[in-house]
Amino acid sequence: xxxxxxxxxxxxxxxxxxxxxxxxxxxxxxxxxxxxxxxxxxxxxxxxxxxxxxxxxxxxxxxxxxxxxxxxxxxxxxxxxxxxxxxxxxxxxxxxxxxxxxxxxxxxxxxxxxxxxx
Numbered sequence: 001x002x003x004x005x006x007x008x009x010x011x012x013x014x015x016x017x018x019x020x021x022x023x024x025x026x027x028x029x030x031x032x033x034x035x036x037x038x039x040x041x042x043x044x045x046x047x048x049x050x051x052x053x054x055x056x057x058x059x060x061x062x063x064x065x066x067x068x069x070x071x072x073x074x075x076x077x078x079x080x081x082x083x084x085x086x087x088x089x090x091x092x093x094x095x096x097x098x099x100x101x102x103x104x105x106x107x108x109x110x111x112x113x114x115x116x117x118x
Contacts, residue, residue: 003041009108010037013101014086024093028085036086040078048074071098 011033018027027033051070052059059066072094079087079094088094 006105007034007037007041009105010040010101013104017097017100021093021096024089025097026085026087032082032085036078036082039081040074043074043077043081047077068095068098068102071102074098 011030014027014033014036015030018025018033027036048070051073052067055066055070059070072091075094075098076088076091088097
């Protein structure tokens with residue numbers, strides 16, 4: 001999946017998840033969701049590989065489950081950079097959004113690769 005399609009998917013996921021969890025996850029507008037998706041893409045490109053290498057021992061010990069915490073931390077960093085128009089009420093909510101976004105991105109990526117096979 002290309003950069004722009006992933007950006008669009010993450011924007012739609014931010015809006016849908018914020019609508020579903022209205023009290024715990026807040027996105028002010030579609031523009032905010034686009035900005036947040038762009039900031040998350042930049043953070044995932046620049047900072048996440050370094051954090052992944054630093055957390056590799058604990059990630060091995062937890063059989064990869066620590067990557068969920070890393071994704072939630074990336075979402076919290078995105079929330080900090082974007083500001084008050086994009087925020088989580090708790091780190092637990094960031095973990096839940098991280099899990100939902102990971103599952104949705106996996107399903108969409110698998111469907112995209114299946115379509116390219118034929």
